[in-house]
Amino acid sequence: MSRHFETAPGLCEARDTATNAYVFNQTMLRIKDPERTLDFYTRVLGMTLVKKLPFPKMEFTLYFLAAIPDSQLEQWSKDDGERLAQTFGRPAMLELTYNWGDKDKAEVNYHNGNSEPKGFGHIGFAVPDLAAACARFDSLGVTYVKRPEDGKMNNIAFIQDPDGYWIEIFSPENLEQGLSEHLGSDQDQR
Incomplete structure (x- = not known):
């Protein structure tokens, strides 16, 4: 039985027990x-x-x-x-x-990593209610990179901190529904 929940090239199956307490x-x-x-x-x-x-x-x-x-x-x-x-x-x-x-x-x-040369992308915050969180962000004058209604993925938002780093905002309960129409198999990406 695999220790991984998904498959992908490069995964190491034999975990060194010395890493069990790594956080x-x-x-x-x-x-x-x-x-x-x-x-x-x-x-x-x-x-x-x-x-x-x-x-x-x-x-x-x-x-x-x-x-x-x-x-x-x-x-x-x-x-x-x-x-x-x-x-x-x-x-x-x-x-x-x-x-x-x-x-x-x-x-x-x-550099926030989202313009060339690309690198680091974002950190993420799970919220119980994406619409309520975004309404609160609006009232606080938060800068958006992407609102939930923008683009193809309507179940996430991206805001920016004062240094321009991106922060993904999402509700875990709504992710599967929003992502399912965009997900494909590894075969689709070859």
Whole structure:
């Protein structure tokens, strides 16, 4: 029996048991202005800053954010050392990196990966109700790359953070219906 739920060329079937406790912990984005970007992720997307790590000798600061329901906030330690371990042991953290002084440098802009040369694409947020989330984003003046009604896939939206990074917004319950008309087999892509 395969350890994978799907098939694709290149999959390794024999998992090294040394990797059993590995946790995908973080995605890092470089930011130009911590104040505006932290406001966006904490106000617009409801994330919680769980750890801030300044590195004065190297002149940068790391901000670690997580999507934590209010009911789970008490599970996070007030002790800095314990919270550091929690931060680096939890899945799906967003790490924002601010290089000191970038805020004041007009020439500093970060490539979001969606224009040439393409690379990094987006991060994603699952929401319970896509229409309600988009109505809220509209009321907050959020910049859209794609609204749900635009294009061929009407079950997802893409918004942008202050640095231009794309964020996919979707409702998990509605994905199958919206994707099914666009999905084909691996044979279709040859």
